[in-house]
Amino acid sequence: MSNTAQTVKKTSGKTPPDVRELLAELLELDDQLVGCMRCGFCMPVCPVYGVTMKEADVTRGKIALLENLAHEVITDSKGVSEKLNRCLLCGSCQAACPSGVKVMDIFLRARSIVAGYMGLTPVKKFLFRALLTRPRLFNGLLDLSGKFQNLFLKDASTFMGTSCAPLLKTIIGDRHFPALAKESFHSKVASLNTSAGKSGLRALFFPGCVSDKVFPNVAHAAIKVFEKHGVGVYMPEALACCGIPALAAGDRNAYDELLKQNLKLFAAGDFDYLVTPCATCTATIKEVWPKLTEKYTAGERKQIAELHDKVMDITQFLVDVLKVELPEPGKAGKRITYHDSCHMKKSLGVAAQPRKILNSLPGCQLAEMPEADRCCGSGGSFTLVHYDLSKEIGKRKRDNIVSVKPDMVAMGCPACMLQITDMLSRNNDAIPVKHVIELYADTL
Numbered sequence: 001m002s003n004t005a006q007t008v009k010k011t012s013g014k015t016p017p018d019v020r021e022l023l024a025e026l027l028e029l030d031d032q033l034v035g036c037m038r039c040g041f042c043m044p045v046c047p048v049y050g051v052t053m054k055e056a057d058v059t060r061g062k063i064a065l066l067e068n069l070a071h072e073v074i075t076d077s078k079g080v081s082e083k084l085n086r087c088l089l090c091g092s093c094q095a096a097c098p099s100g101v102k103v104m105d106i107f108l109r110a111r112s113i114v115a116g117y118m119g120l121t122p123v124k125k126f127l128f129r130a131l132l133t134r135p136r137l138f139n140g141l142l143d144l145s146g147k148f149q150n151l152f153l154k155d156a157s158t159f160m161g162t163s164c165a166p167l168l169k170t171i172i173g174d175r176h177f178p179a180l181a182k183e184s185f186h187s188k189v190a191s192l193n194t195s196a197g198k199s200g201l202r203a204l205f206f207p208g209c210v211s212d213k214v215f216p217n218v219a220h221a222a223i224k225v226f227e228k229h230g231v232g233v234y235m236p237e238a239l240a241c242c243g244i245p246a247l248a249a250g251d252r253n254a255y256d257e258l259l260k261q262n263l264k265l266f267a268a269g270d271f272d273y274l275v276t277p278c279a280t281c282t283a284t285i286k287e288v289w290p291k292l293t294e295k296y297t298a299g300e301r302k303q304i305a306e307l308h309d310k311v312m313d314i315t316q317f318l319v320d321v322l323k324v325e326l327p328e329p330g331k332a333g334k335r336i337t338y339h340d341s342c343h344m345k346k347s348l349g350v351a352a353q354p355r356k357i358l359n360s361l362p363g364c365q366l367a368e369m370p371e372a373d374r375c376c377g378s379g380g381s382f383t384l385v386h387y388d389l390s391k392e393i394g395k396r397k398r399d400n401i402v403s404v405k406p407d408m409v410a411m412g413c414p415a416c417m418l419q420i421t422d423m424l425s426r427n428n429d430a431i432p433v434k435h436v437i438e439l440y441a442d443t444l
Contacts, residue, residue: 042060045092116252378418408434
């Protein structure tokens with residue numbers, strides 16, 4: 001009998017029903033945990049372990065903790081939560097695992113179990129359940145914040161266009177960041193429902209929160225590309241977050257609510273593909289949504305399953321579906337280096353397509369950096385909670401970028417754009433950070 005089963009047996013007659021339910025959920029992890037052979041292949045690829053060199057920070061150490069989670073969550077739930085959250089959820093360990101252990105599934109479920117036992121903090125409850133699940137309120141609040149943000153911000157780098165916030169240092173640290181856009185994407189383009197053109201295809205466009213509110217040029221570039229290639233666009237008003245911030249924090253209630261809101265909006269339109277310029281949103285909708293559906297209706301499960309093959313990154317859509325004609329690679333001109341976002345390469349397997357696009361840009365040449373697919377240290381909320389660790393991981397990425405002396409660094413994930421902008425700005429590196437689709441759209 002496993003440790004989890006023993007704990008369930010010992011506590012089943014003594015604990016409240018909600019705790020017994022949590023312990024029963026732990027049993028579902030057992031079959032996934034046994035695949036870990038403790039081989040250590042996760043160690044050299046783990047960005048957190050690369051900084052701390054602590055066994056508890058690498059995947060096999062966390063799995064060892066999870067094997068006794070039923071006991072640990074009762075005796076030291078706070079300690080368990082802290083250990084589980086010292087993870088970027090980048091998927092590097094899963095990609096390197098010779099046994100094929102579904103590490104991301106395990107960690108997301110474990111975080112949900114621990115959060116369910118401990119409860120969420122009032123701040124997280126407010127953020128995820130009162131704001132994030134109400135897209136119109138969330139959008140309106142950030143639009144309003146954008147108008148008054150200069151009261152708290154000061155310029156950090158005029159070249160990079162970054163700011164810092166000394167008055168908020170206790171909350172966000174001394175990071176450098178692009179301010180909220182003066183005009184968000186949704187404030188300019190609330191919704192779209194255009195007919196297919198010469199391509200004969202319609203795409204549901206899912207811009208993602210960061211593109212919408214911080215990098216609207218990315219979303220506008222995507223719309224320009226769709227128009228150029230005759231792709232009809234369906235984009236319902238008030239799309240909700242893909243849900244990964246809530247799920248990564250262990251809030252299944254908010255995650256489920258966000259997912260179901262989006263499913264209803266998706267169902268109201270006809271489309272051939274669901275296309276996003278955000279690697280994290282793409283990986284979440286394509287790979288995470290189908291994993292946690294045990295409490296959904298048969299109709300919802302069917303809709304999620306049918307979405308799977310339709311979801312793709314915008315560079316993959318251009319190269320593999322539209323098969324756009326791209327010029328031969330250039331051999332001179334501006335040097336562009338490319339960062340493989342973790343969710344883009346490790347979760348989606350998309351690496352060649354953005355490079356084909358970058359290689360085709362007139363007057364440009366692709367200069368590969370060392371460790372192009374090494375995590376940049378963002379990890380969503382990880383960079384907020386563990387900024388010192390995030391900064392150390394990001395410094396390694398910054399050093400790899402500047403080593404090839406590029407004129408620009410490109411990528412396919414807005415969250416990575418935030419992190420790499422911070423790292424370059426802090427070191428006074430005059431290297432613009434761009435999304436691949438921005439660069440392609442500029443050539444049209």
